Amino acid sequence: MKFTLSWLKEHLDTTATIDQISEKLTAIGLEVEEIHNPADDLAPFVIAEVLEAAPHPDADKLQVLKVHTGSETLQVVCGAPNARAGLKGAFAPSGATIPTNGLKLRPTKIRGVDSNGMMCSERELGLGEDHDGIIDLPADAPVGVKYADYMDVDDPVIEIAITPNHQEALGVFGIARDLAAAGLGTLKAQNTTAIEGQFANPQKVVLDAPEICPVFEGRFIRDVKNGPSPEWLQKKLRALGMKPISILVDITNLMTYDMARPLHVFDADKLQGDIVVRRSKAGESVVALDDNTYELPDGICVIADDSGVIGLGGVMGGTSTGCSEGTTNVFVEAAWFDPISIATAGRTLGIDSDARYRFERGVDPDTMMPGIEIATRLILDLCGGEASEAVVTGTIPTISKTVHLRPSRVGHLGGVDVSEGEIITILSDLGFKVTKDGDRLAVVTPSWRCDIDGEADLVEEVLRIHGYDKIQSEPLPVSSRAINTGLNPLQKRVRYAKRTAAGRGLKEAITWSFLPSAHAALFADLKPELVLDNPISADLDAMRPNLLPNLITAAGRNMDRGFRNVALFECGNQFSSDSPEGQTLILAGVRRGQDAQKHWDQTPEDVDAFDAKADAEAVLRACGAKIDNAQVVTGAPAWYHPGRSGVIRLGPKNILAYFGEVHPAILKALDVKGPLVAFEVMLENIPFPKSKGGNSRGPLKASDFQAVERDFAFVVNRDVAAADIIKAIRAADKKLIDEVRLFDIYEGPGIEENQKSVALNVRLQPMDRTLTDEDIAQFSAKVIANVAKNTGGALR
Structure with missing residues (x-):
């Protein structure tokens, strides 16, 4: 989950520094993985003015510029079509690194002309998608001033790790709420005032599968004008690594990350008949907004109209009703989907989306109505138009529950004693409703914490806000029994x-x-x-x-x-x-x-x-x-x-x-x-050895007598395995034979067509005496006889 410091401060009134915020986030279980400040990447870049622009002598599309940086005048070769004398833009001196591609600049020659530094486009600085020309600043831009200071990009981007039990932290507002509960500021109230509808909502919604989508809110807005988003909205999305698309789409993405409330905007003129939320039927398909076509099995939650499936509920919309630059009438949707059904659909279809990521973890159902009001206000402010009344189909589910907590369990489970008063304060600040119930606390969970199921969950909430660092480390007790560390x-x-x-x-x-x-x-x-x-x-x-x-x-x-x-x-x-x-x-x-x-x-x-x-x-x-x-x-x-x-x-x-x-x-x-x-x-x-005397290896059996080697070559049928010959040789005298080694197989002239010659080396190792010629001769005769008997082979 990424967000900028300025975005966080839109919801949190705080004077804390970025280091204090980072430390507190990690302390309350929202571990900070990275903090990146775009201003650091842009530190070497300054505002420069082009004094002269002349054609390159050896390249039609290049120009040779004289660029004044405030401290010196440099020659730069540039290929931008808008480069001209008098232009002010962002200049990268030699030694600077281009943020988007990691290119480190150095003095060079381009088509034989010296070039020192580079005039940059928005894309090269990671500030936008425009790369058709270099940045063109207003005429009053101060030459020599750092570009980062002029553009005010000093806004650190914070990235935190989200554990499955903190789905509320998938929105910047939820993160601000946790930091406020931890004492790092005051949570600002959101403007969720209902917008008065100017006309009746003409779009009907039918819920055919209330078990997976029990509620659906919609609002028709007519006469809107879609187009590129304003700079402040594009800046927020780019900080998340997202590409701005259009005002209508960008607003829904903003709400996903701001409130953890996924929304969808249909082009109302492309809808055919009623919107129906139902289960899919095998054989249906949909072209999703990722431009992929998905063949649907039975049972997936889909949004449909008279034309068929137009979107995957809680996962991704479809292209057939998507908004474009020519959209003038829209239908804004806010719904609540069953987490298990969304997880099943996403996994079955192999789709990862921001909406799926949130719905399968549990979106706060109570953000549905405030979310659509905030989105409507943004659409009216940025796109104009008139809004209808908001119509809710179905019933918003109640997912809050009452969990009882014994204050003593905080110390028993967490290892640190927290007073009952502090427990009540912490839980109340987090949005829980706490009342006394004898020696226990009856705690009603807020709608955004569907993960709280038992007493241990509440203990964890108290501990993370009270401070994990206040839990004393205690060594494990030493066992009185000897620990066997040997290997079996x-x-x-x-x-x-x-x-x-x-x-x-x-x-x-x-x-x-x-x-x-x-x-x-x-x-x-x-x-x-x-x-x-x-x-x-x-x-x-x-x-x-x-x-x-x-x-x-x-x-x-x-x-x-x-x-x-x-x-x-x-x-x-x-x-x-x-x-x-x-x-x-x-x-x-x-x-x-x-x-x-x-x-x-x-x-x-x-x-x-x-x-x-x-x-x-x-x-x-x-x-x-x-x-x-x-x-x-x-x-x-x-x-x-x-x-x-x-x-x-x-x-x-x-x-x-x-x-x-x-x-x-x-x-x-x-x-x-x-x-x-x-x-x-x-x-x-592999059979384990039968141990008769413990685990010792036994005495080394080394011989003081000379070993003897003899070579044998047997002619056998081609289908006789060498292993059978070796087995027959070993059977001659298992105690005397130390090793039998195959060293040659021959087929060819001198050997019949269906036969082969197999040559082996036999090493004899006597243990009690030196072998005589007669002993060796008797052994050889026994080997030849065994091979002949067991394989039909004859000594070559």
């Missing part, structure tokens, strides 16, 4: 897994636990309970059934920013249901590009499924998995390439990891360029 085995496993993944060159990513439902559907059948009822964003509407979609899209974003080699991992839960049992702890990673940067000593290679397999196995080893006993088989999920992926498992049911190249169809659906490899390690599926 699964927590340790997560640390080992992350450290190993990082050590292999993968960078840890932390992504949302939710994702677009379209992405989730690529990796699982999306269950209804995993779809969020209240997502933080329309495209993050489902809990993630898998870690890979977010990692893949993160890799894609990095690739789009020019990173050729991407390696990411994430450790977290993925969800198969909304129960605790539906959460699975996974460490997943993705790689794309090459396995190293360019280097004179080695040639980088493209990453492939084996890199993902190596990553998965490294993480499994770090977590204590017995990889030597694991099986590597096909059958990875459908999001992997069927011929370039695999499964690491212990037995047929205990899956430890998936790895492989991501299926091209998945990458296409996620709009990521491939190829890309990935792995998933199921951390909870």
Whole structure:
């Protein structure tokens, strides 16, 4: 929420400085995020006079100006069509920064002619939209005076953060009311005197859905003259970052920010028949004022006439009845809409507007009639015309409630004792009506505080005005029990897994636990309970059934920013249901590009499924998995390439990891360029070691005897997996074999067409003696026999 200091003082009689106001706003729960003074941006700019204006020798549309700044005369090259001798305008000297684009000026040459500084337009200074020419000031403008002082732009813009329970602070008047209650001034009364109607209101309004719009007030104003708003109104809107449009539209925007009261103005001549507030029907559509066409479902609150839907109630008006420069008759609307229905409509249609932002948080229904009177007075003053009587259709809802407060609860809940008299004064100043009810206070909430529901809410109101700084800090009591700060085995496993993944060159990513439902559907059948009822964003509407979609899209974003080699991992839960049992702890990673940067000593290679397999196995080893006993088989999920992926498992049911190249169809659906490899390690599926002697690792088993290595090459059928050969070799002597490593696969001349040669290195590590030639020969014979028996392979 933004507003200027001068705007605040229109409602608050105060002598407080901007620093005092800022401090008090934060103290009462309206945290100040930024204070920006346009005068600071314009400090270097001065009023200068053009003494001479001559054509540029090498450019038809440029002029060479002699500019007097009050202290010196400079040469400036200028392209503005209105530049001429005698003109006075805003001059930016060398070293100044243009506020709107951040350009820092310096002496330069333009088409070979020296130029020092710049004559500026309104747009360049952020003071308006005019950029057709430079600023043209009156002839009596004093040369050499700072432009900010001459234009009186010393008006700080304050931006505050709005919490959901302070909807009343979405208007400058509400902010002033809170500051007055906090003792920083006196609230000024508004002129809400009813304007006498000059004729009967000819526009009829029908409420067909009173449950979502129980009341609608309207007033017809004829013979108005629309056009650009006066400077004071445009200045207010520009301070908010809004673009002025026309008097009629700007007045409604002013009321939205001044009183937190959204209004709408229809071009009455474009209305066809009665205005009807009803629910939409599936298939209807409307072109809204943002120029987008919205297809409507059943049940959205709409404003309609005989032509169909002309606006979205409480969200946004339609173009068909919008005001233009030629508008002469208008119908001004002030209504109250059910907050839940407005929030549902805005979220369903994906529309964010100032009106929706306020109505879904709860607009004060009692501002409806004062709001339309203030707006009418502004229209009559600025546009002329005659106003009809104001007609109210329906009944203004009563949202005030009575909440009881025990004065002692302020101390119990807030930690600071406040007297009953001060409690009554604070609540009364905030607009609450307080009466004694035995040992309690009966507090009637004002119409602008629909968020007050219970005793704790009233305690908070008292505390924020009394002062949070008066609450004494108290240390938490020290527990008499010893606190166990150790990590459990699964927590340790997560640390080992992350450290190993990082050590292999993968960078840890932390992504949302939710994702677009379209992405989730690529990796699982999306269950209804995993779809969020209240997502933080329309495209993050489902809990993630898998870690890979977010990692893949993160890799894609990095690739789009020019990173050729991407390696990411994430450790977290993925969800198969909304129960605790539906959460699975996974460490997943993705790689794309090459396995190293360019280097004179080695040639980088493209990453492939084996890199993902190596990553998965490294993480499994770090977590204590017995990889030597694991099986590597096909059958990875459908999001992997069927011929370039695999499964690491212990037995047929205990899956430890998936790895492989991501299926091209998945990458296409996620709009990521491939190829890309990935792995998933199921951390909870890794068996924990059976501890028999506590948590110690046990003695180091080191051998004093020489290890022996032997190479074997077997000819097997092409469909025989290397893992089956390794398993057969290990079965020869599990205690003696230290490692089996595949180092070559050959297919070609010398090998039959349907066969291949698989070469492996076997390392033997005796623990009790040195191996003899006879021991090695017996072992070799056993290895050859096991491979022949289990795979049909023969020694090459």
